[in-house]
Amino acid sequence: MEISRKMNLVTPVETDTGVIYVHSVPISKEIYREHFLPLSKTFAAIFGQGLNVIAGPRVAYMMLENISKLDQTWEGAHGVKNTLVQEIIRNSTAIVPVEGKGWEEIPLDVAISRDIVDPDDVLGEIVFFTCVYTINKPAQAKSLMEDVSSLWGSVYTSQTATEWLTSLQTSINKENTGGTEKTSSVPS
Numbered sequence: 658m659e660i661s662r663k664m665n666l667v668t669p670v671e672t673d674t675g676v677i678y679v680h681s682v683p684i685s686k687e688i689y690r691e692h693f694l695p696l697s698k699t700f701a702a703i704f705g706q707g708l709n710v711i712a713g714p715r716v717a718y719m720m721l722e723n724i725s726k727l728d729q730t731w732e733g734a735h736g737v738k739n740t741l742v743q744e745i746i747r748n749s750t751a752i753v754p755v756e757g758k759g760w761e762e763i764p765l766d767v768a769i770s771r772d773i774v775d776p777d778d779v780l781g782e783i784v785f786f787t788c789v790y791t792i793n794k795p796a797q798a799k800s801l802m803e804d805v806s807s808l809w810g811s812v813y814t815s816q817t818a819t820e821w822l823t824s825l826q827t828s829i830n831k832e833n834t835g836g837t838e839k840t841s842s843v844p845s
Contacts, residue, residue: 664798666786667812667821670778677774678752678825679765680818681783683790684744692741693791698724700788710804714811717785718742718777745783750818752825760822782811 666681689696699721703713722738725731731738751768755761768774782805789801802813814821 663815664790664795664802664813665816665818665821666783666802667814668779668782669810670774672774672778674773675754677754677768678821679749679768679774679779679783680752680821681745681749681765681786682817684741684748684787688741688744689791692737695721695725695728695730695737695741696788696791698728699784700792703785703788710801710808714782714785714805714809716781717788718780718783721784742780742784745780745787749779749783752818752822760825762818762822782809786811786813 664683666679668679668681670677670679684692699717702720702724703709703717708716721742722731725737730736733739746765746769749765750762751765751774753761753763753768753773763773765774765779769776785805786802789798789805793801799813802811805811806813816824
C-alpha cells in the first residue's frame with residue numbers, strides 16, 4: 658500500500674464560540690518558486706533561533722512578516738503579504754459549527770472578515786506548515802508534522818476539507834441502530 662504524498666493540515670482553533678477547524682492545502686509549485694526565498698529564510702530562522710516545533714507554529718507568520726519587511730518584499734501588489742499570504746489564506750477553509758445543523762465550510766478569508774477566527778490564532782500554524790511542506794522532502798515533512806501534531810493538536814491528512822468534514826461528522830455522530838450491543842464473547 659502506498660501512502661499518499663499529499664499532505665493537508667487541519668488545525669483546531671479555539672474561538673469565543675467554541676472550536677473551529679481550519680483545513681489548509683499546500684501552495685502550488687508556481688507560488689513556491691516565486692516565494693522560495695522568504696519561505697526558506699522563515700524556516701531557517703525558526704530552527705536557527707531554536708524555536709523548532711515547540712514555538713515555530715505560533716510565530717511562523719510573524720517571522721515571515723519580519724523577514725519580508727527586512728528584505729523590503731512585504732508590501733506592494735507583488736509583495737509577500739498580497740501574494741503568498743493571500744494564496745495561503747485562499748487555500749484554507751474554515752469548518753465552523755452551526756447550531757442545530759452540524760458543520761459548515763467557509764473560505765478562511767470570509768471567516769476572518771466575519772470575525773469568526775482571528776488570523777493571529779491560525780496563520781502561524783499554516784505558514785509553518787507551508788514552510789515544512791515546501792522546504793522538506795515528504796518523509797521529513799511527515800516527521801516534522803507528526804511532532805507538531807503531538808504538541809499542537811493539529812492533524813495532517815490527505816483528505817479534502819469536505820472529506821475531512823464528513824469524517825468529523827461521522828466520528829461525532831453515533832447513530833442508534835436499534836440493536837442491542839453484545840458486551841460479552843461468552844455464549845449465553
